[in-house]
Amino acid sequence: MRLLKKIIWLIIPIALTGCDLLSDSYRMEFRDGSWREITISPFSDEARWREGCATGEILVDMSLPLKRGKVVHDRKQLLIGGELFALEDGKLYRGNGMVFGETPDHVQRGLKGMDVCRTLRPERGALPKLKGKGLGD
Incomplete structure (x- = not known):
């Protein structure tokens, strides 16, 4: 009976959250504070698929079809x-070699952020624009 x-106490939170506790999130943060995340x-x-800026604005929030394939190397x-x-060892590799780390354990820093975030003007009192040092911007 105790078991x-x-x-039952383990199943209740999973049922209430819709199995979100079991999902894996992979995130890449860029030096200007913008980010991309795949769950x-x-x-x-x-x-x-979600994308956003350092100012807290979420630009993209969409669901994409997912097909699982074979294991290669x-x-x-x-x-x-x-x-x-x-997908390998908790890291998600994009076709072009870009690495999305599994959050919160690993955050991969990218060189360039999203152009849209650089052109957005933050509202009064919002976070200032962040700029990477030594990148020629």
Whole structure:
């Protein structure tokens, strides 16, 4: 009876959150503070793609179709929104070699952010524009 109660107490939070506790988030932050994040649930055929700026503004929040492929060279192949990705050791590799680290353990710093974030003018009292040093900007 005790084991049954423990199992029920473990299942209740998962049911309430819709299995979000089991999803993995992969995030890349850029030096100007903008970021991209991909969240993959093990039971879903969709991935959530979000992009935002350092000012807190979320520019993109969409669900993309997800297809899981074979394992090639210890990397699990994923097709997210028609674009090839590979998953290996808690890191998500984009087809062009860009690495998305698994949050919160690892944040990958990119050189360039999103152009849209640099052109946005922050509202009065918002965070100032961040600029990478030594990048020639």
